[in-house]
Amino acid sequence: MQVEHPCPQCGGPVTLEESDRFLECGFCRVRLYIFSKGSLRYFLPPKSRPVDESLFVPYWRFRGMVFSIGASDIQHKVVDASFRARDVHSLPPSLGFRAQALKMKFASPEIKTAFLAPQYALKSDLSKIDAVADFLGKPTGGVFHRAYLGETLSLIYAPVYIKNNTLFDGVLDKALGAAGPEIETALSDREADRGWGLRFASALCPNCGWDLSGGRESLVLFCGHCETAWQAQGADFKKVALGVLPSEGGGEVYLPFWRASVEIKGLQLESYADLVKAANLPKAIRPEWHEKPLLFWSPAFKSHPKIYLRLCSQLTTLQPEAEPEAAMPKATICPVTVDAQEAFESIKVTLAETLTSKKTLLPALDALPVKAKAATLALIPFHLRGSELIQNEFKLSFQKRSVHGLEF
Numbered sequence: 001m002q003v004e005h006p007c008p009q010c011g012g013p014v015t016l017e018e019s020d021r022f023l024e025c026g027f028c029r030v031r032l033y034i035f036s037k038g039s040l041r042y043f044l045p046p047k048s049r050p051v052d053e054s055l056f057v058p059y060w061r062f063r064g065m066v067f068s069i070g071a072s073d074i075q076h077k078v079v080d081a082s083f084r085a086r087d088v089h090s091l092p093p094s095l096g097f098r099a100q101a102l103k104m105k106f107a108s109p110e111i112k113t114a115f116l117a118p119q120y121a122l123k124s125d126l127s128k129i130d131a132v133a134d135f136l137g138k139p140t141g142g143v144f145h146r147a148y149l150g151e152t153l154s155l156i157y158a159p160v161y162i163k164n165n166t167l168f169d170g171v172l173d174k175a176l177g178a179a180g181p182e183i184e185t186a187l188s189d190r191e192a193d194r195g196w197g198l199r200f201a202s203a204l205c206p207n208c209g210w211d212l213s214g215g216r217e218s219l220v221l222f223c224g225h226c227e228t229a230w231q232a233q234g235a236d237f238k239k240v241a242l243g244v245l246p247s248e249g250g251g252e253v254y255l256p257f258w259r260a261s262v263e264i265k266g267l268q269l270e271s272y273a274d275l276v277k278a279a280n281l282p283k284a285i286r287p288e289w290h291e292k293p294l295l296f297w298s299p300a301f302k303s304h305p306k307i308y309l310r311l312c313s314q315l316t317t318l319q320p321e322a323e324p325e326a327a328m329p330k331a332t333i334c335p336v337t338v339d340a341q342e343a344f345e346s347i348k349v350t351l352a353e354t355l356t357s358k359k360t361l362l363p364a365l366d367a368l369p370v371k372a373k374a375a376t377l378a379l380i381p382f383h384l385r386g387s388e389l390i391q392n393e394f395k396l397s398f399q400k401r402s403v404h405g406l407e408f
């Protein structure tokens, strides 16, 4: 899906992809980073009604992976869909093709119009959205937990209006049904607190002022000058702790991973020794492993769910050592396109995959309190052999094309 926005510097029209984090102007050549508080928000332009005379109904748009943890296995699916974030039953449950045919616009808080408040938060309430049950299917044997790991998570507003007691779809100017009191109530909950924010600014290192580098979809940018990593949080860049794994014989490419530290109430899982026991790993526990805090590893790049899950479980059970102060590698670094928050969301999936006590763990998984503490980045060197990426030390290999956004 595409977004149209006037260049903040010269006013020229710029078209970008929904997943783009940089706005690049073809006229004045400026390259600005897109800062947003929370999910990015867009609106579909109304066909004939002015924007300020329309009402905008929110839809969540999710593109990513869904993991369903059942009694016997973990199923996964790549999902690309939109879901109505408010119960206005005359409206379609999803955006359908309407959004693909049109160029969206950024819904900045300053726009004078009525944006309705979303009733459902995507991650925590997704199961309540009626369209979802059909979409994901109802597996036999039930689901203990579902994890939604988003690559794109945005809020898209679709215009509607009421004329002659009839509710109209503002994109198509098509009647949707009678506008009775129920519709009027559903449409009255305007979002009063527009604290979502949107800012375009040059991507400069807050530490040394150098240009930060990253791909068009990068969520974390690197400073090649002072060798630091930065993630946009709200309106600013926040420093991300970065570790680099040593490379034997030099890797041609470094892949980024999140290492999440958490507090899990009800499970004895604080150190690496705890994990070796709980996962029944074929290793003799060394005394120092009792002191080594357990970190949950997960890819910080988009990949196929099967590879994502394999990497989460393999690296978490290996607990590689990264050198925190190591110099930034000169080789290609794959863009970070998965948010740190997703690293925390992935933990229950990793637990279900690695721990042996499935009979007691799985039924308790959904309610298990996992408290996020910190997420740091680690870069792991890989070699390219033909079309495959190989990491000899950890015995990892997969197709280069399964890593999204890797160009070299």
Ligand SMILES: [Zn+2]
Residues within 6 Å of the ligand: 007, 008, 009, 010, 011, 012, 025, 026, 027, 028, 029, 030
């Ligand atoms: Zn420009």
Ligand SMILES: [Zn+2]
Residues within 6 Å of the ligand: 205, 206, 207, 208, 209, 210, 223, 224, 225, 226, 227, 228
């Ligand atoms: Zn710097």
